[in-house]
Amino acid sequence: MSGLFQVPWSDYRSDLLDALWRTVSYTLAGFVGAVLLGLAVALLRLSRAWLARAVAAVYTEVFKNVPLLAIIFLTYFGLASAGIRLDVFTAGCLSLIVFYAAYLSEIFRAAISGVHTGQTEAGEALGLGRAGIFTHIVLPQAVRQALPGTNTMLVDLLKSTSLLVTVSAAELMSEGRLITSATFRALEVYLVISAIYFALCYPLSQLLLLLERKVRAGVPLSPWRRRRVRAARALLAADLGVAADLKETTV
Amino acid sequence: MTEPVTTAKTAGPADRTEAVVRIEGLSKSFEGRLVLDDVNLEVDRGRIVSVIGQSGGGKTTLMRCVNLLERPDRGTVEVAGEVVHRGGRTVCRDLPRLRRTVGMVFQRFNLFPHLTAVENVVLAQRRAGVPEAEALERAVTLLRRVGVAHRGLAQPEQLSGGEQQRVAIARALALRPEVLLFDEPTSSLDPEATREVLGVMRELATDGMTMLLVTHELPFAREVSDHVVFVDGGRIVEEGAPRDVLDRPAHARTREFLAAYESAS
Secondary structure, three states: OOOOOOOOHHHHHHHHHHHHHHHHHHHHHHHHHHHHHHHHHHHHHOOOOHHHHHHHHHHHHHHHOOOHHHHHHHHHHHHHHOOOOOOHHHHHHHHHHHHHHHHHHHHHHHHHHOOOHHHHHHHHHOOOOHHHHHHHHHHHHHHHHHHHHHHHHHHHHHHHHHHHHHHOOOOHHHHHHHHHHHHOOHHHHHHHHHHHHHHHHHHHHHHHHHHHHHHHOOOOOOHHHHHHHHHHHHHOHHHHHHHHHHHHHHO | OOOOOOOOOOOOOOOOOOEEEEEEEEEEEEOOEEEEEEEEEEEEOOOEEEEEOOOOOOHHHHHHHHOOOOOOOEEEEEEOOEEEEEOOEEOOOOHHHHHHOEEEEOOOOOOOOOOOHHHHHHHHHHHOOOOHHHHHHHHHHHHHHOOOHHHOOOOHHHOOHHHHHHHHHHHHHOOOOOEEEEEOOOOOOOHHHHHHHHHHHHHHHHOOOOEEEEOOOHHHHHHHOOEEEEEEOOEEEEEEOHHHHHHOOOOHHHHHHHHHHHHHO
8 A cells, every 4th residue: 555655745735725726616617607508598498489499409409419528629729729719717617617508408498397387377376477486486496306417417517627637727637647747656646636526526416415305305595584484483383382282192 | 263354455335246357258269169158257346156067168267367367369357347358458567466466276276385385375475565574474374264374384295185275275365365266176185175175265255255266066156155157168058146056057058067966976
């Protein structure tokens, strides 16, 4: 074992921390952008206007069927040769956004159209407008449906930031390549880099699973919902107490 | 009973015969198939009108035309004295406001599954601008009124069918509607839950709530209704006092329907 680990890791600690921060930055910026663009594309695909639907469908099909690596090369090298020079962070984020937005738009579209029409009708019957129905009825239910797929995409996106090594994006994988060039200890270096990815991805996916369970169980997550449920609990205290007593007596 | 139901306008002797819902010459087709044909109907304030008839006869469509969940092809719909739809065109510029005056209870409850029972009753109030504390207080009062306050913090999926429908009634009452529409509210319920829901509706009737009710519960229609309408093939075949329509039907088709109902039950 002592033969396997010979790289002076303490010398690379700050570089690795910088690289880790950059990986996290790519992941966050890429994911937030992909969610927003994916939602916009999903809404276009559900639009009544055929042109909007067609544009969104073409977008989705194109970016679902082109490898992420090709998109990275196109945004960084391809656009540069056309006179649009993007810095590596922008190009990297843009690649992740356009690629993952295509997948997320499919997840969101399925989730939104999966909300039963009776829900929209109930909202209409209660006098809610279109925006109110979407924000308060359709979207929260669609989020519940979309959460498992979206969470998988987030973890996948985090791992895919490693492809940015090809444009020297200074993230974890690029740092691993640099350390390998300096030490010629490829096995050791890439084992450590893999372990760091695992240490990021595994807790993240477990955390997201927990979030899924909480959302599915209807646990109020936003502060205003928590406040409302707390106030309701106080108002209903007597009724809930009676219910608990009844349950106890039955048991 | 902790509070009056009809709070938007108090039903008094002077406006006892004022029509809250008035439908004239209403027709509606779906993909070329005529579902409603020249239907006229009035629901006066404080009255209960039950619409009965075979499934697929147009009862639900008729009800959904009142709050314009379905837009009629022809005819006039008037709600609370205001023409909202005329000649195939919606003339009401503020549909949300119209719909807040018409509460609706669906056959399949349609509670919002991501919210607790109490939040289901709060949501529309908040969107209508009712302050949070007031909306919450009213929601709790209504849940108590329909007998499900002890389940106020439960998600709809944790509630029985009868409890869900009672929460749906509380939700429909939250905005103090002038009329309540019930679309076969007990069709998907077992006998015990049906009894609970009919109990709540009976109390609403006693309190003078104006109601338009599509139902297969003929004994209940006989008991609470002021007026019974028999719809068949998209037309009103017969209407009148419950005793006349249900006990001494004049039309052969009504007799046929009632005989089939008797033999089925």
